Amino acid sequence: MTTYAYLGPQGTFAEAALRALPDAAHASWSPYATVSETLEAVRAGVCSTAVVPLENSVRGVVPATLDELASGGTGLHIAAEIEIPVTFALMARPGTTLDEVRRVRSHPHAHGQCRGWLSARLPQAQVLLSTSTAGAAREVGESPQPGDAAIAAPVAAERYGLTVLASGIGERADAVTRFVALRSAGPAPAPTGRDRSSFLLPAEEAGARTIAEILGAFSEQGVGPTWVQSWPSGNRLGSYHFFVDIDGHIEDDDVGEVVMALHRKGIAARFLGSYLRAGAGPRARVPAPRRGEEGGLSAECWLEALRSGGGVVAA
């Protein structure tokens, strides 16, 4: 039986992501307060798999998760990815009205997606950060202070006895967050034909190479990265680790060729896992270069437009 650790407490989006995993109904789940503690539960052997947020379609990556993956000591591989829609509600203890709200607690990614609403409706409210949305809701439920509110998933209001004062307060109704399930490094699950693979190119390996050289190793094999993130190594300005995702499985020939091509360039990529990719889209591969000029500006005209200061050009 899988034993899941997830970014808790109950009512987080991470919990919703866990629920979406195929074996969730037959697994045990334990909430942890922070991303680090969630991953530590797996490293310490208390749980087999950790579910943590990786990236949001509006606010971008979750630094705590990338920090852990980049630190090199995780010894964890991605076993699954889950994408779930995220919608936000403002909630407070029963009896509190919107006019009385003085402090709004939430996860930084939730605050970041509700800035417009907060500045329009609660411009004077103090923003307080919590380690998760449901953590913020729980703090408000337990807080004796009047005027406290939280931004969280509507389900967290029920869980912590709060009243929803406003819902759908995020900037984008279609916001999505990508979560990953991480477990101890080991052989990847068998290829399905709809897989994704993740790699970390550590700063010390990428060294003086340009990003073009690094990404060239992928495109030379016809493999287009679907996700690239540079992440500061902390050593000095300009020293980055690179996270790269590609469609395909480590067992696939072209993915294997990429790994070998990187190695020949002196870059020992760290493998972060092959797993069934979320979404049913086709495998991403490098498109053929544009040859004709049909239906658009010629490449020369486009360059000329940019050189003359035009960013937006009517075709």
Ligand SMILES: O=C(O)C(=O)Cc1ccccc1
């Ligand atoms: O705090 C949560 O509920 C999480 O799962 C992290 C998060 C917070 C805001 C948007 C997406 C994920």
